[in-house]
Amino acid sequence: AQTVTQSQPEMSVQEAETVTLSCTYDTSESNYYLFWYKQPPSRQMILVIRQEAYKQQNATENRFSVNFQKAAKSFSLKISDSQLGDTAMYFCAFMKHAREKLVFGQGTRLTINP
Amino acid sequence: EADIYQTPRYLVIGTGKKITLECSQTMGHDKMYWYQQDPGMELHLIHYSYGVNSTEKGDLSSESTVSRIRTEHFPLTLESARPSHTSQYLCASSDSGQGIIGELFFGEGSRLTVL
Numbered sequence: 168a169q170t171v172t173q174s175q176p177e178m179s180v181q182e183a184e185t186v187t188l189s190c191t192y193d194t195s196e197s198n199y200y201l202f203w204y205k206q207p208p209s210r211q212m213i214l215v216i217r218q219e220a221y222k223q224q225n226a227t228e229n230r231f232s233v234n235f236q237k238a239a240k241s242f243s244l245k246i247s248d249s250q251l252g253d254t255a256m257y258f259c260a261f262m263k264h265a266r267e268k269l270v271f272g273q274g275t276r277l278t279i280n281p
Numbered sequence: 282e283a284d285i286y287q288t289p290r291y292l293v294i295g296t297g298k299k300i301t302l303e304c305s306q307t308m309g310h311d312k313m314y315w316y317q318q319d320p321g322m323e324l325h326l327i328h329y330s331y332g333v334n335s336t337e338k339g340d341l342s343s344e345s346t347v348s349r350i351r352t353e354h355f356p357l358t359l360e361s362a363r364p365s366h367t368s369q370y371l372c373a374s375s376d377s378g379q380g381i382i383g384e385l386f387f388g389e390g391s392r393l394t395v396l
Binding site: 200202204209210211212213214217256258260262265266268269271272273274276 | 314321322323324326329339371373377381382383384385386387388389390
């Protein structure tokens with residue numbers, strides 16, 4: 168079974184700083200999908216960014232980018248120029264293929280301080 | 282904002298009561314899910330459905346039951362609530378035919394407290 172591990176339960180940075188959230192996963196598959204989801208306080212969880220394992224290029228979405236290291240089974244999220252609105256729980260997730268369910272990590276609580 | 286709605290947002294009830302958490306989506310998504318999440322903790326999949334009249338149990342055992350009679354509606358029922366059921370319940374949906382693979386749309390959650 169696939170597992171997803173987020174080793175940082177909590178992180179805190181100052182506004183405008185860059186922060187990196189770590190995620191590792193375990194799978195024997197060669198092709199799969201990886202995701203970062205954001206859950207703001209008392210608001211709906213939303214998809215932040217997605218990576219397909221067969222693509223070598225790291226995905227980027229505005230201030231959000233990933234560092235995908237397939238051999239190391241590592242999938243970190245970098246938030247540049249952090250903003251107060253980035254304060255949230257961040258969940259890393261894995262999906263084997265389109266018909267499979269998402270497997271979520273334990274989450275990292277990120278606080279952006281003014 | 283995603284078009285997926287959960288009611289009630291907050292519910293405080295006594296032990297032994299029957300409760301139903303409602304979840305509706307207007308996006309025509311075929312897949313729907315229920316997750317259980319303690320505050321600030323990881324999500325546990327308790328039920329999912331890949332279409333009308335299709336329901337499956339998730340990874341975490343739950344005493345709740347679900348039904349999928351209509352595409353847009355996926356209610357969760359607890360026949361006899363207990364304090365151990367106190368948690369937040371998140372409903373989500375996704376489209377297997379279009380859109381971003383793996384993108385789930387979540388409701389705002391139903392926070393249940395059983396006294």
